[in-house]
Amino acid sequence: MANFLFGAAGFVLAMVAVGLLCVLRGPSDTDRMLSAQLIGSGGVAVLLLVATVTGTPSIVDVALMLALLAVFAAVAFLRDASSSQIKPPNATDRV
Amino acid sequence: MTPPFILEIAFVILILAIAVGTLVARTAFTAVLLFMIYGLLIAIAWVRLSAVDVALTEAAIGGGLTGMLLLGAVARLRESEGSGEEPGLPTLLAAGTFCVLVSAALGTLVLSRPEVAPSLAPMVMDNLAQSALGNPVAAVLFVFRAFDTLLEKVVLLLALIGVWSLAPDRAWGGVPGLRLYAEPSSILVFLAQLLPPIGIMIGIYMFWTGASYPGGAFQGGTVLAAMWLLVMIARLQPVPAISLRRIRLLLVVGPVIFVAIGLLGFVVADAFLAYPANYAKPLIITAEATLTLSIGVTLGLLVAGPPDRMLQP
Amino acid sequence: MTLALNIFTIVAVSAGSFFFMAGTIGLLRFPDTMTRLHALTKVDNLGLGLIVFGLLPQAEGLLAVLKLLCVWIFVQLSGAIVSQLVAQLARGDGQQR
Amino acid sequence: MNSIALFAYCGAAMVGLGLFGLITKPQVLRKILAFNVLGTGVFLLFGVIARRGAAAGLPSDPVPQALVITGIVVAFSATTMAVVLLLRLYAETGEATLDSDDPPNAGTDGGR
Numbered sequence: 001m002a003n004f005l006f007g008a009a010g011f012v013l014a015m016v017a018v019g020l021l022c023v024l025r026g027p028s029d030t031d032r033m034l035s036a037q038l039i040g041s042g043g044v045a046v047l048l049l050v051a052t053v054t055g056t057p058s059i060v061d062v063a064l065m066l067a068l069l070a071v072f073a074a075v076a077f078l079r080d081a082s083s084s085q086i087k088p089p090n091a092t093d094r095v
Numbered sequence: 096m097t098p099p100f101i102l103e104i105a106f107v108i109l110i111l112a113i114a115v116g117t118l119v120a121r122t123a124f125t126a127v128l129l130f131m132i133y134g135l136l137i138a139i140a141w142v143r144l145s146a147v148d149v150a151l152t153e154a155a156i157g158g159g160l161t162g163m164l165l166l167g168a169v170a171r172l173r174e175s176e177g178s179g180e181e182p183g184l185p186t187l188l189a190a191g192t193f194c195v196l197v198s199a200a201l202g203t204l205v206l207s208r209p210e211v212a213p214s215l216a217p218m219v220m221d222n223l224a225q226s227a228l229g230n231p232v233a234a235v236l237f238v239f240r241a242f243d244t245l246l247e248k249v250v251l252l253l254a255l256i257g258v259w260s261l262a263p264d265r266a267w268g269g270v271p272g273l274r275l276y277a278e279p280s281s282i283l284v285f286l287a288q289l290l291p292p293i294g295i296m297i298g299i300y301m302f303w304t305g306a307s308y309p310g311g312a313f314q315g316g317t318v319l320a321a322m323w324l325l326v327m328i329a330r331l332q333p334v335p336a337i338s339l340r341r342i343r344l345l346l347v348v349g350p351v352i353f354v355a356i357g358l359l360g361f362v363v364a365d366a367f368l369a370y371p372a373n374y375a376k377p378l379i380i381t382a383e384a385t386l387t388l389s390i391g392v393t394l395g396l397l398v399a400g401p402p403d404r405m406l407q408p
Numbered sequence: 409m410t411l412a413l414n415i416f417t418i419v420a421v422s423a424g425s426f427f428f429m430a431g432t433i434g435l436l437r438f439p440d441t442m443t444r445l446h447a448l449t450k451v452d453n454l455g456l457g458l459i460v461f462g463l464l465p466q467a468e469g470l471l472a473v474l475k476l477l478c479v480w481i482f483v484q485l486s487g488a489i490v491s492q493l494v495a496q497l498a499r500g501d502g503q504q505r
Numbered sequence: 506m507n508s509i510a511l512f513a514y515c516g517a518a519m520v521g522l523g524l525f526g527l528i529t530k531p532q533v534l535r536k537i538l539a540f541n542v543l544g545t546g547v548f549l550l551f552g553v554i555a556r557r558g559a560a561a562g563l564p565s566d567p568v569p570q571a572l573v574i575t576g577i578v579v580a581f582s583a584t585t586m587a588v589v590l591l592l593r594l595y596a597e598t599g600e601a602t603l604d605s606d607d608p609p610n611a612g613t614d615g616g617r
Contacts, residue, residue, distance in 0.1 A: 001414055001417070001418075001466075003098055004418055004421075005417075005421065006098055006099050006102060007098065008421045008422070008424075008425050008459070009102065010098075010102045010105070011425045011428070011429075012425060012428050012459075013102070013105065013106060013109065014105075015425075015428045015429055015431075015432045016109070017109055017112075018432045018436065019432055019435065020109075020112070020113065020116070020129075020132070021436070022432075022435045022436055023125065023128055023129065023132070024116065024120075024125065025436075026125075028441065029124055030441050030494060030497060030498055031435075031441055031444055032124070032125060032128055033128065033494070034435065034441070034444050034445060034448050034494065035435055036128050036131065036132055037448060037452075037487075037490065038431060038432065038435060038448050038451055039132050039135065040132075040135060040158075041451050041452050041455065041456050041483060041487075042428065042451075043135045043136070043138075043139060044456060044479060044483060045424070045428065045455070045456050045459050046139060047138075047139060047142065048459060048460065048463055048476065048479065049421075049459065049463070050139075050142060050143075052463050052466045052467070055468075056147065057468070057471075057472050057475070058147045058308050058309040058310075059142055059147060059150075060472065060475045060476060060479065061147075061151060061301070061304070061308075061309065061310065061475075062138060062142060062147060062150045062151050062154050063479050064297060064475065064478065064479050064482070065151055065154040065155055065297075065301075065314070065318070066135060066138065066154045066158060067479055067482045067483050067486070068159075068290075068294060068297060068318060068321070068482065069154065069155060069158050069159030069160075069162075069318075069321060070158065070159075070483075070486070071286070071290065071486035071489075071490060072159050072162075072163065072321045072324070072325060073131055073158060073159060073162040073163060073166070074486075074490045074493075074494075075283070075286070075325060075328060075329075075490070075493075076162060076163035076166045076167065076328075077166055078276070078283075078490070078493050078494065078497060079274055079275065079276050079277075079328055080166055080167065080169070080170035080274065081497055082276055082277040082278075082280075082497060099508075100507075100508055100511075103508050103511055103512075104511060107511055107512065107514075107515040110515060110519075111515065111518055111519070111522070114518075114519055114522045114523075114542050115522060117526075117538055117539075117542060118522060118525070118526040118530065118535065118538070118539055118542070123532070123534050123535070126534075126535060126538055127534075127538070130538050130541065130542075133542070133545075134545075137545050137549070140512065140515070140549065140552075141552060143508070143512070144509075144512060144549075144552045144553070144555070144556050144565065145556060145559075145564035145565040146552055146555060146556070146565050146570045146573070148570055148571075148574060149548075149552065149570055149573050149574055149577070152574050152577050152578075153545075153577060156577055156578075156581050157545075157577075160581065161541070161581060161584060164584065164585060164588055165534070165537075165538070165588065168534060168588045168591065168592060169534070171592055171595070172534060172591075172592075172595055172601050180531055181529065181530075181531065182529055182531075186529070187529055190525055190528040190529050191525060193524075193528075194521040194522070194524045194525040194528075195521060197520060197521055197524060198517045198518050198520060198521030199517070201516070201517040201520055201521075201550060202513060202514050202517035202518075205513045205516070205517065205550050205553055205554065206510055206513050213558060214557075214558030214559070214560045214566045215558070215566055215567075215568040216558055216559065216560040216563045216565075216566045216567060216568075217560050219563075219566075219567050219568065220562065220563065231563060231567035232567045232570050232571050232574070234567070235567050235568050235570070235571035236571045236574065236575075239568075240568070240571060240572075243571075243572070243575055244575065247575045247578050247579060250578070250579050250582055251578065251582055253582075254582035254583070254585055254586050257586050257589075258585060258586060258589045261589050261590065261593045280493070280496070282489060282492045282493055282496070283489075283493060285489065286486070286489045286490075286493075289485065289489075290485075290486070293482070311574075313574065313578060394581075397581075397582070397585045398585070400589055400592070401589055401593075
């Protein structure tokens with residue numbers, strides 16, 4: 001069982017690596033952010049699998065923390081994207 | 096070679112690839128995004144190193160708060176992207192050689208071990224019962240090296256003062272220039288109403304469980320800060336002016352109570368930050384609870400940045 | 409009994425991993441942001457959901473089960489809301505161009 | 506070669522990478538990122554030392570762990586400070602790089 005769950009964790013990690021290509025490829029910033037979210041879910045899954053294999057329940061807390069703050073990061077991105085969409089870049093007097 | 100070990104090799108290669116990506120990414124946005132993913136993977140690395148307390152801290156800081164801070168900076172710097180010249184080939188080569196040497200030296204040094212690795216773990220375990228805490232890392236943070244922890248909070252406050260002091264004169268004491276969502280969005284408002292109650296519960300859980308299991312004041316405070324920022328970004332709550340008395344009070348209440356308990360140590364025990372035998376746990380919990388609150392407010396304001404406008408009536 | 413539970417775990421976790429793969433491929437292959445969003449939500453809901461589901465029999469104690477479910481519900485909720493916001497953003501993008 | 510040694514090499518490589526970025530990248534934001542990569546590398550090395558000090562029934566020496574937690578907090582404070590300084594620099598000069606000694610006005614047309 002342990003080896004199977006480790007294998008599953010490895011498989012999800014491989015998917016994370018592929019997701020990384022999506023981050024590099026884009027093409028738009030929104031797509032990159034989506035890939036990052038996917039990697040976030042992958043990280044949560046890996047942690048849950050590792051927590052079960054090693055029998056360390058506190059690792060689930062780390063997964064919980066990641067899940068919570070992944071939303072937060074997504075909101076940060078959406079905030080910047082939305083404000084650059086509404087206001088033209090030269091609306092505020094810069095430089 | 097066992098299957099987990101092969102997996103770890105792949106994992107380490109992945110981490111290093113992302114680190115390289117962070118440095119060479121074409122746009123600043125991609126670089127920051129990769130850095131956030133890097134933080135996530137580092138948290139998993141800490142789990143593999145059996146340091147769950149550190150993993151929690153890294154997950155909270157590396158992925159969440161640092162990400163928000165840097166993404167905000169990227170959005171503000173958007174026009175200046177691509178400026179700047181890479182140094183020439185000789186410089187690159189020299190720097191590369193130097194860095195490879197540093198890496199090689201570090202790798203060799205860390206592993207060229209004395210036969211028995213030095214460790215303070217037995218000492219910690221011997222004295223753990225006296226600290227009334229079940230989590231050895233929390234015991235080190237709040238009992239054996241409490242002075243470090245106190246100074247760490249002071250560093251946070253100093254950083255905040257540093258950030259504030261970069262405000263233009265006209266905005267001093269005003270409202271931090273946190274970037275908000277462009278216009279009120281009902282979906283985001285829903286998220287900002289739904290998430291904070293759960294988040295605050297998780298924050299309190301982190302601090303409470305920290306006494307016996309991995310967790311603690313700092314991890315809890317980070318979650319509180321994230322929730323507070325979320326509410327402000329969704330425009331549910333206004334960003335407070337930094338001159339408000341209650342904000343200042345919240346910022347210092349944790350460190351002040353910690354210092355007070357430390358001074359109490361002179362009277363009832365025999366040294367600064369020594370806890371009297373039977374009251375150790377309640378005192379530590381009190382200090383931690385107020386610290387969690389103060390850390391939350393401090394981190395939130397650190398991310399919010401320096402004030403850039405006066406309070407509008 | 410243990411065998412049955414183990415088989416359940418293996419099946420559910422494999423299925424979850426499969427959805428992770430499907431989602432990742434979708435992210436790579438789909439032509440625009442909206443369809444990629446669709447791929448992402450599959451991973452969040454089904455991929456992670458099935459893995460959590462599969463790990464439940466291996467969890468020790470009620471608290472561990474609750475925490476696992478918490479993680480999943482959490483990712484569900486936030487994923488749904490974030491997808492909404494991204495979709496709104498992507499559509500706004502299209503209209504402006 | 507075991508998993509502890511593996512993470513030691515990983516940490517050492519991260520320090521090198523971070524240092525390289527810190528030296529060669531002209532954009533300040535990249536320097537801040539590189540500095541953080543360097544920092545996590547150092548923390549990871551310390552984590553390896555902690556892991557090697559496993560004793561008394563603990564999987565890892567708690568004292569270095571506690572120090573690393575403190576370190577992460579301080580590194581975050583420093584990063585915030587650096588980012589705010591960078592934003593102020595940008596607001597004052599319109600530049601977000603440290604690459605040239607030219608007065609800021611000369612750099613705005615993008616070349617020489």
